Every structure is written in structure tokens, then in C-alpha cells.
Amino acid sequence: MWQLAKNLFSAALSRKKGVVDFRQVFEHFQTLLRNHQTAMELIADLGEKSGGDYIFDRKYLSDSVQQLQDLLLHMIKSLNLIASNRYAELYATLDNVFLPIEAELKGRIALQDAPYVVHLTDDLFEAPELLGGKAHRLAQVIQRLRLPVPNGFVVTNKAYHRYLEYNDLADKIHAWVEAWASGEEELERTSVQIRYSILAGIVPPDLFREIQKHAHKAANSWAVRSSAHGEDGELSFAGLHESLLNVLPDQIPEAYKRVLASLYSAESLSYRHQMGVLGEEPAMAVLCQEMIQSRASGVIQTSCVDPLRPDCVTIYASFGLGRTVVEGKGEADTYFVEKYPPHAITMSLVSEKEYEVTSAVGGGEEETHIPQRRQNEPAISEATIQLLAKWGVALERYFKRPQEIEWAEDEKGAAWILQSRDLVLSKSADRPEQDVCDSCASYPVLVRDKGVVAHAGVGSGKVFVIQSNEDMKKFPEGAVLVAKYTAPWLAQVVPSAAAIITERGSAAGHLATIAREFRVPALLNVDDACSILTNGTEITLDTHHRTIYLGRVKELIQYELLQSTVFEESAEFRLLRRLLKRIAPLHLVDPHSPDFTPKGCKSAHDLIRFIHEKAIQELMDLPSFVHRFQGVKIWTLVSEVPIDLKIFDLDDAISPDVEGDKVVIDQVNSPPLQALWTGVSRRDVWSTEPVDLDLRGLMSSLTRNWDAQGQGASASNFNLAVVNKSYLNLHLRLGYHFNLIDVMMDEEPRHNYIYFRFVGGVTDITRRSRRAQLLENILSRYHFNAVTKGDLIVARLLHLPKKEIEHRLQVLGALIGFTRQLDIQLRSDDDIERFVQEFFNRHDQLARSLS
Template identity: 60%
Template sequence: MELIADLGEKSGGEYIFDRKYLVDLTNNLHTLLLRMVNGLNLIANKRYMELYSTLDRIFQPLEAELRGRLLLSEEMPLVIALNELPLDHPELTGGKANTLGRAIQSLKLPVPDGFVITTRAYRKFLEINHLEERIHAWLESWAAGEQDAGQTSRQIQYSILAGLVGRELAAEIRRHAAREEVFWAVRSSAYGEDGELSFAGLHDSRLHVPSGKILSAYKEVLASLYSREALIYRQKMGLLGEEAAMAVLCQETIISRAAGAMHTLDLSNPAANRLVIYAAFGWGRTVVEGSGPVDRFVVEKDPPHRIVEREIAAKEFMFRPKPGGGEEKVAVPRDERQQPSLKDEAIGTLVKWGLSLERYFKRPQEIEWAQDEAGKLWLVQSRFMTISRTVIPPPENIAEITSRYPIIIKGQGTVAHAGVGCGPVYQVDSDAKLSRFPEGAVLVVKYTAPWLTPAVPKAAAIIAERGSAAGHLATIAREFRVPTLVGVEGACERLREGEKITVDTKQRVVYAGRVKELLQYELVQAPAFEETHEFRQLRRLLKRIAPLHLIDPQAPDFTPQGCESVHDVIRFIHEKAVNELMDLPRFLKRFRGVKIFSLISEVPLDLKILDLGGGIDPNVQGSQIRVEHIRSLPLKALWEGVSEPGVWSTEPVAVDFRGLMSSLTKTWAEAPGATAYEGFNLAVVSGVYMNLHLRLGYHLNLVDARMHPEPHHNHIYFRFVGGVTDITRRSRRAQLLAHILSKFQFKVDVKGDLVVARVLHLPQEEMAERLKVVGRLIGFTRQLDIQLKSDADIPQFMESFFSRNSQAGETPLA
């Protein structure tokens, strides 16, 4: 997990690395996982041999990636609707389509309907026409100086235009373009296009194409991938030949009364915090190609978005669609030439779009838009603006300027992702507040946790009092380029709800108000390393290494076949290894050298302890130990809570007739999550780790915890299920547990009488306090399902627990 975390940190763009780092890390991961699979099969008597083929399945694509080949699964579609794009696969749909897919799905912006002919379709086209090896040979000849770029381009383009689309692909395209009355804009969406690399103007588009000619238009756009200019551009940008892949975006033609572009940064005055809208009548070609005079509107980014400059040009001609396809240049009526092509209301809508796109993509945007004859605005395209470094203020000026602003916090915390963000403070301590998180706010929390992930794409910055720069939330923040600072003591008290602040995580400074010069400086910086081949390769590797899909051990896909990533394999091995240790009779029969200790305690639990090393005093003689012999930090902390005076009552509880009948008819098999192990309770421990299974009557407690000196290694996983009464009363106890645990910053899920609670990445001392709480809960709620006769009893028992807890020195945190 440390190797995966390191890979995630590198993806933030603050660290320089080379291809050797990627190769070495991938090889190390493979070696470590092989050892883990070997170890699991050793203790499980070779019952998980299938994991070897799972490793091959996962690592073969990683090795292919490192050899420079773009990875496209055979299961990926040839053609897919624009509103159904898988956003985590830009290699399938290309940069332009992926951006529009995000605008549709994440930002809910109006985008013309259409579909994408994917990069897998491109690969299939090459395969059908036996072009892959020929193209490779021509590119090799050019690289060796045997022919020039122009000759190479002509050879490849002629071969593509003469190729066959193929029956399967042609049928898929025709199915998506079935309506004969619709005309299409057929546009390039090459891999990497409009992302870190723009390819602006290097690939072709075909406008107003009738459905019957869409296949020939498709091949023309494919061929533009190998234009002379595109070949030279890719060579300069370090793109390997194997990375060249063309998806094609097909969208319904918008018959526009006006169209144009918008720059969310005014390049003529970057410090002014303004954006610029360009507009003309008809199609946007006049604006994009600069073939005629256009209207220009300069608008302030800050509300109320005042239009500070308004230039209305004499627009003599415009481009419009021809009835049978294609376009034509026509004259603008004389009485309209001096009229503005865009009204103020439409300008206001475009400004909101621009700010939303800029905030989401964390970079200034160059946006193309169109307004149809009914007045509706459509987003046509959005890409990163290419910005000259000459517009950036010198760093020494920035330091001088920022010194004039009041500072709230300085020099605290650890940088999880470097950057600058500004917005109102919004503190989240519950699911309800999370669901209302506003676009552009600064997320301020006590602890980083995976459940906060939905707020990350909307956040201008993140500040946490506790957490790890290598944790899950930090990884997501880096993916979305959200400036993030963790370990900022007292942030929740010092940052008032709704207060506008500017967060500079690079310098670990939080300013009061909006530091516009600092924001401008950060916005126009071009992250050059993020445009290298190695960085793009790292991001693709990370998608196959870091995600965790296997969450629930009870799910039917919790199998070797269900593992989709390196992280999944680690999760599967951990779960199955713990299960093997739980089957004590079989385990002890095969590993007779492993010693099991019996804990002698006043608490009435028959607890056996298996020490993996460092968990029990090494000077202990015999197999019986007392609490003072425990060296495992998690078990020590939990037992302190379990054995708290008054927590563990052995008094009999009166059972009413309904509860009695329920207990008489209940069997343990009814409880979800019941294990095959019967008999005593078990704790598997080391110095910093504990996996505890406690069966108390008809309910089961599982606690998996780690207390490492480095907080990002730490976790508590608590699972509770079962009870003696009917499901209604058992569910009440589950709700009580959930209410109490959530007050101590656990993320809790409840299903019937099953409670699953997690807390992550806290320092050792805070993990110890929470384990004490779990220990107290295990004793406190042992027979509560019998006593919880109505929902009205829940608050009473919560108050009782917190009263006892405060006497023990613990108070809830939320």
C-alpha cells in the first residue's frame, strides 16, 4: 500500500520522475503480490491457486502500457452514446468527447446529442485493413530520416481513406445515426486532444454531414490523425506512435443564429479577473478561424458579472448550412450588421458556464458555444487554454503582493496537493451537510475520510485538521487537482462558516478574503511536467493499480475473478488470510509451531490470542496470560474499554414473552456474516495490528484495527451483527450503535441489524481513544436488543452511554 500511495503522490504533479521509476515500482508490486499469494496458498493448503492467473491478467496490461501500447479491452464498445460515456476511460473516447461527457454528467450543461466512435473502433479499422504494421514501418522510416513527414503523411492517409470500415463497425455507426433527417458534425476526439495537449486545428472536422455520408466523413477524420502537421506536433510533444488513437465525435448539427468562443482568462490583462466572449451571426467558423470581424464582450468574473467592455463589429457575412449538407458563406442582412449577436441574458448564462468549467477542470478554458434559432445555448467544446509564460507575474512580485493580505493560518499542516483555491468556508460533519455542499466552497473537516469524496470535484480547496497526504481523500483530491492541506490544528474553530478565504497549500498559508493576484498567478501557470509521456503513463497505470472495487466480502463478486486492480488483490488476500486464521482447528493442525494464548481476565470472555509477533510479552511462560502481558496497541486500547468498571454487566436481563419466543425460534445461521468457526473467541495480533472476532451469545463483533506511528497506515473496521430478539429490536440496537459511533467520527452503514463502521488515518493516540469507545460499546450494548422495546428508548440509552463515557474521560467529537 505504501508503493500505491507513493504512486498516487507522484500523480499530483509536484514530483519529477522518469520511466525507470514506473518500471521499478510496477516490478516491485508484482514481486510483493506474488509473495502474498504464495503466503495465502501456504496457510490455505493451495485453495487459491487461481490468484496466479489473476495476477497475470492484471499485470500483463501494465507491462504492455510500460512498453508504450495504449490499452483497449475487447469488451470496450465500438460506438457509445455521448450521454453514456464512461468518464474514467478517456483513452476510449478521446479528450474532446470525455470533456463533453463530464460537462453533461457532472456539470449538467446542455450539449448537442450524439455518439462517439471509439478508439477501439479505430484499432479495429486498422486490424481489418492490415494497417497497423504498415503504419509502424512508415513511422520508423520517418524517424530514421529515410523519408520526410509529408511523404509519411501521404502514405498513411491514402491507406486509411482507401480502407474498409467493416460490417460490424458500419452497422453500429448506422444504428446510432439512424435518423435520415438529422445532419451531423463529425469531429476529431483523439486520445489526449483538448487535455494537456490541444492539437488545436491539426485534426479535421466535417460539418453538416447527412447520415448517408457519415462513414466517408469518419474515414476523413481518421486520416487527419496522420496529417503532416499532426505528425510533427506529436513528435515534439513526445507522444509515441502507439499512443496515437482517434475517436470520432458525431453530434447533431445545431442550426445556430449565433455562435462563438469564450476565454475564461483575458490574455490581454490576466490580472483583471475577467473573461472574454467572442460572437458572430451564423456558425462559429467566423470566430474560430478569424475570417471576419466579430463582437467582443469583456465580463467581470465576480458577481454581478458586469460587462466592462462591449465591442460590436460590422458583421457583413456569416456561415450557414446548405440544405443538402455542407456549409455556405452568405451576407448578413444590412439592418442586422451593426446589431449585437448576443444579448445580455445569454452573456450571463455563458459566464456561469465558463466559471463552472474553469473551476471543475482547474485551468482556464477556451470554450466554443452555439445559440440555436429558438435562443437556446449549447456547449460545443471546452479545452485548456494555451497560455504564454510571459503573462505570469514574477514570483518576487507575488510575495510582495500577498504580504499585504491578512493571514489566518500560516506554516501548519502537510501538503496533500499543491495549489491555490478561494471560496467560502463550508464545514462538513454529516451526510446531510455533505449533500448540500456548494460549488466552489472550501471544504473544512476534522478528518479526511472516503465518504467525503462527493464534495471533492466541487471544492475550491480542502483543509483537514487530521488526515494523511497518502490517504484516499488526498488521492481523489490530486486526481481533481484540488489544493489540499491536512494536519491543520484548530482549523474548524479558526475558519468561520461562510467566511471567504484564499488557501495557498504550497506555502501552507490561509488568507482572509480573496487574494486575486495569487489566484491569477496560480491559474496561468502551465504544469509542464504533466504534459510529458511519463506523467500521462503514470495516470493510466494508476487507474489499473489504485481503485478498490472489492468492498463487501459477502458480495458474489468477491472472488479472484472479481479482482480488477492491484488494490483488489491485496484486499482479497487480506480477507481470506484472516478467514484462514479464524478456522483454528485446521490452522493449528497444519501449523503446530504457532502458539495460542488464553487470556485470563475478570471480563467473562473465553478469548484466545494468536501472536504474529510483538503482540504479547516475549517473557511469558506457558499458554495463559493476563492483560498486563498484552503488547498489541490496538488490543490493549480495546480491552481498556471492554473492562471499564460498570461496562460489563453479568446481571440477567428480563425477557418479555415476545423476546423469549424470538430467542427460542432463532438460530445462529440466521445471522448474516456468521463464520464457520465454533467455540472460543479469537484475536490475531501484532505490535500494531489486531483482528478480533467476538461471539457473544447470538451476536458477533469483528474489529480489525491498526495503530502505526504513521497515521496514513491506521484504520478501525468494526462490524456488528445479530441479537436474540426479533429483527425490529435488533435493528433498534443497530441504530443506537450507529448514532453513537457517528459521534466519534466513524463512517457508519446500517442494514437491518448489521452495523459496519470505519475510521481512517488518525494518529495513534486518537485511534486508541476510539478503540476504547468500541470496547465500551461491545459491553454496553450486549443485551440492549432485549431492553429496546420502542424507538423512544434509543435517546435514553444514548444519554446513558455518553454519561458513562464522559466519566471515563471520553466525549463525543460531533
């Protein structure tokens, strides 16, 4: 794509060598600014949709991505027309940025020139499509949070595609899956065909060498674990892919094949189908970590899944390896810990633990009997409990969602993080209202106040007890799944279940995770459930009260149905979150950084930022203007205001009698700029106090004292005003704050308008968004049509008389000075209105004249 565009544009540019009409250049610049504005608004809109308050479909996402790509293509075209085609490489950058975005939309994974094997400490944690979900998250835990994670390497998704290609499997697997999805083939048969083909394959020699090289470097034994695309992220795949523990180095290639094959287990295929991602191209990276010989292990849930225990971290622990807890194979201790320091332990439930899973000599695992004297001992100490709670809160804070974390404590007493995934909680955590509870009193109760809540909610249907795989194949839609254990293979019927009840199991286990993901009410550890609840009996499970009623409790069911559904769990919402990770982040903050290059653009936002900055720099490239543009002179505005402003005169706004290249505002016959500068130059809007805390150095460009010499900020700020007698286009950057004002102020009101855009800041998004809200509150009182999206505000005003446009420009000028450091001071939402009132108190006279 980019090469065709480059050829078309370079032909036009080659004819324009030598002298150029600046008005044409300025037209290209205005076009670039308009596209820049639209692109930023589009990104803000996508970000707003990610808040969960809007419903959208995949077409909206596809159309938005295409529109954004088109806007960037035109921005690149405009920049090259301004800069004589010196930024042609941006077309290739555009492809590099959007290839993985398009791959996400199409369900494919773009790997490009990726390695087969990488280390967890390699600088690749921004490449989830390479590492897979689980390894990608652990790389962040190591590199960003510096928490202890076992050393390891990742056999990447590229290696997976290499394996399929080498064994001629890709097309065959696709055809088999398509046959099952269309109803032409049975699930179990499809799964067996694919898994057998993968296991019968040969690891390519180049890949085999890479795996062996890493496998023999460090550990004597390894944990070989799945890290599928999306695993532990928007989708958990909890327990559906194979993990092998205590694998010897020479056994890793065969273990690798077993993990690959598990991508096509019946449970995994069914899960992907139910979650709406079967059509996406799957991929399996494999995570190999040094084996921790665990004396104890378990799971941390950073938010309690039981709604009766808010603000609580729950820790499950048992002796030996973690399968005891995550697969519900045995009893585990449960510790409830306060979420906030010092993480006091509010309750300890120590179970009787008869067996533990340990590493076997020669590889693999074995189940061993725990001596009677240890069976009732706590699996871990109070110090370890509090340390794990602290880590859990840190992970929740970083990933910005509740977490479910697998951990282990080695034989020396050191704790390790093994895995961290999003914990899906019920969105209907409130207890039913009292009148609904009163209605329930007329129904017979089969079980009351028993069990552990894995997912809160109400479900009703006929009991179906599953005791074997054959039973599972007969599971009817809408039945209540009742089983003795929370076996992971039950996951494939969870989407069809109205509720789940088991005699054993943990709320931290894999089946519980799947239940939460599908929002199926689940109650575990209900003694004698398989005896009390018989096949065919209609029941209603109310996990809010840990109660099972005989019959269908219509009042309770209706109440639960009225609770709002959660769009955040849809495939479209998860796709949006993945797209935003490639679109919205801004890495190119400092134009002076050596990374501020086309190759440094990692996101669409980076590319927008780079193009915009370079367009301004092209116009600000003072030494080259004499040679490149016809009839253009550049003036520097001399003012006490700490802003270095360059002025381009489009149409004799500055008298030809002015000598030199410096002017004062009275010498610029541009009423729009003069009106704005009247507001900007008011001394009471410019705080001269230095910024507090450790931001002083970072904000030094924003805290300059008034300069009696009128020299203001340095020329590197690239502030630009393009003017004539009725028009102003002002691009103004104060530190990390960006203002754009576009004004027509004519004698004819219908020609007049003000366009104002402000974005940015140096603080977190919450404070920046508060400043945008403050600006909206003030501007709306002056009849601007103002809209905020995050830290972006866009305000417009149309068809007012010249005098009123002039007054509004004075307000904008005052606001530029008043709000330049305000994001730092907006520490709470209450501060917004306080500073709104302060602005009006300072500018009473101006406010009265415009009200």
C-alpha cells in the first residue's frame, strides 16, 4: 500500500522543486490539522467505548480502524507535500503499525520477523502476539513489577506456526475444525484427529536446536505450560490446556508437542466456540520455567468472589504442588486477609490435608500421603500469607482488574508468582431485596447455609448428576450441573448449565474460573450434594444466601433476570481492549528523544504524534524557509508572556514597514490574535509559583518566571500562529499541553466560528480528565458546544457577531494561562468546581460582559 502511495505523491512533488507557494503549503498543513483532529477524536471515542457504558458491534470496530488508517494515510501525504517527500518511510511505518491491528480484527496473529525462543526477561513484553497471554503477563510481572517469577523461556507463537508448516498440518486442522463447526463432524472425533496429528509430528530441526539450547542452560527440571493467544487475558482458558510439571530437559520437545495438541482438546474447542472466538486463528506459545520444588502452593484471589466478604483478599494453600488446589483434588486451607496494609488475617480455615502432589524421581508427579501429625497444620506461615496478599494487591493495581494468582513456596521458604490472570466477578453482587426474600419462604429448602460461593447469582433447572464422561455427553441444555468434584473436563458443559453445584472443589479452581467467565452461578463444597439432589428434580440455586430450593422460585429468578447484563464480557468488548493496546498508548512523548523516529512509532497514537510534530517543525525550520518558500517572512512575537510564538503572515497583517524579524502585538493587524493575546497576557492568570513534589524538573518549561526581557520560552516549543486580518490558526504547546485554536472573525456573523481543542498534561489520566471537565464547565457558560473524551476537549462556537467572537477569544486566552498547571492541583472531583469559581472570581468583569 505505502509504495503505491509513495510513487503517486513523489511524482507530484518532483515537479515542485525550488520555490514553493507557501499558501499551498499552508493548505496542506490545514488539511493535516483537520485530519489530526478527527483522528484524535476517533481514538478518544474508542477509549470512551471501552468504559463499558456503550454497546457496539464488530462493524463499528472495523469501520473505526479503517477510518483511522485512512486519516493517517492522508496525514502522511500532507506531511510529504509540506516536506518535499522527506518522510516517505512513514508509509512503511503505517503498515507496520496496522498489520497487527488488522490481524486482531481478522483473528490472525502478525509475527513478522519474530524469534522461535525468547527469554522471559527479554524486552518483548509489549508483544503478546508472540509470547501468548500467560507468558506475556509474567514478563510484565518480572520486568515492570520486579516480583519473583521462576526463570524461564518461551517457545513463541512463531514456533507454533513453524511446527504446523513443517508437518503440513495448518490446512488440515482448519478443515477439520470447519467440519465440526458446520455440524458435519462430532466434537470428540475432530479433537482426536487433530491431537493425534500434532503428536505424530516432528519438531523441525532448527526449532529443536533452539529448545534444547535453552533447556540445558539452567534447570534440572522444568514446568512446561501453555501460553495460548489471549490466555489469562480477556479469556482465561483455565485448566483447558495441558501443563506438565517436573519435565527433564531432554523431555521438553515431547512435552512441547503435548501442550500444542491440547489447544485442540474437546474442552478447548468447545470453550472457544462458546466464547465466540472459534473463527479466530489460534496459536500456542509454550512457557518453560524452572521447576519450583514446592513445599506449599495455592491461589490468591485479590477480590473475594463471595459478596458477603468485600474488600478481602482470599488465599488458598495446600502442601506440595499446586494441582491440589487448582484442580480441586484435595482439601486446602483458606485465609481471608484485609486488602489494605498491614493485611491483617481476619479468618483462617485450616483443613485436614491427607495427600499432597510432589515431583517424582525421573520426571512427572506423584501423590503422596501426608503424615498424620502434619495433616492439620497450616500450609504456610502468617508472614507468607501477608506477603502474598501484598503481592496480590500490587498485581491488581498494575493490571487494573481483580486477579487470580497461582503461587508456590519452595523448600527454603521463598515465595514465587507462577501465573496471574483476570478474576471474573459477578456483576450482581448485591443480596436480593427483602420482599423477594420473603417470597422465597414459601418454597421447601433442600440446602441452607452450606458451601463456598464460586460465582454469585441465581440459577434454576433440573438436576443432572455427572459421574463420568458418558454422563457429560448427555448433559441437557439448561440443567443444573451436579458433580462430586470440580474436574476441568466439566468445562465444556458449563455454557449449557443453569447452575453448578459440587461436593468438593475450590473457588480458586479452574472450573470455578470458567463458571465466573460464563457467569454461571456456582456453589462448591456442598456436602452430600450428589445424594440430596437427584436426577430430574427441579431446583433453584441462590448463591447469595447459599441456599438450594425445591422447585422453580419464579420471584427470585425474575429479580435476577432484571439485573443488568455485562457487555464487557462480550467478544466485541474484548477485541476493543486488544485493539486499544495497539492504537491508544503514546510512547513518543519527547520530540528530542533519539527514539522520536518513524521506527519509534509503536502505536497509531505515536504515528499521529510524530506526523503532527514534524509538520510543525517543517514550518518552523527557519533557515530553510528562505530557500523553500516564496514570499514568506517569519516574525517572533516579543511579549512578557512566557510563550515563544512565531507568526506567519498570510495577507499583510504585519506592515511591511516593520524592520527586523520581531514584532509586538500592537504591530500585528490580526484582530483574532490580538483578542486572544489580551486574555493570555493578563498577569492574574499566570501562576509564578513553582510546581510541587518531584515534578519540578519535569515541569520546568511550564514554571518560568515572567521575563522582563520578553524572551519567554525557547524556540524548541514550536508555537505557531498563522494569521491574516480575519483569521487565526494557533498551535500552542506548553510543556505537555497542546492547544489548537482555529478562528474566523469577520464582519459577517455567518462566516464566524471558533474551534478550540485541548489535550494532554503530565499527570495521570484521572487528573488530566478533570482539567478537561473544568474547561468544559467554563466554556459551556459562554455558550460553547463543548465535548470531553478523557483528557481531550473539543469546543465549537458558530455564527456569532464579531464583537462576541472577540470576547470569547479573550476568555480562551485567559484559560490557557489559568489551566496550564491545573491538572497537578485537581486531586479530587471536588476541586473542579472550586477552580471554576476561582476563575470567575478572578475575571468578574469579563464574565459579566459575556453572560
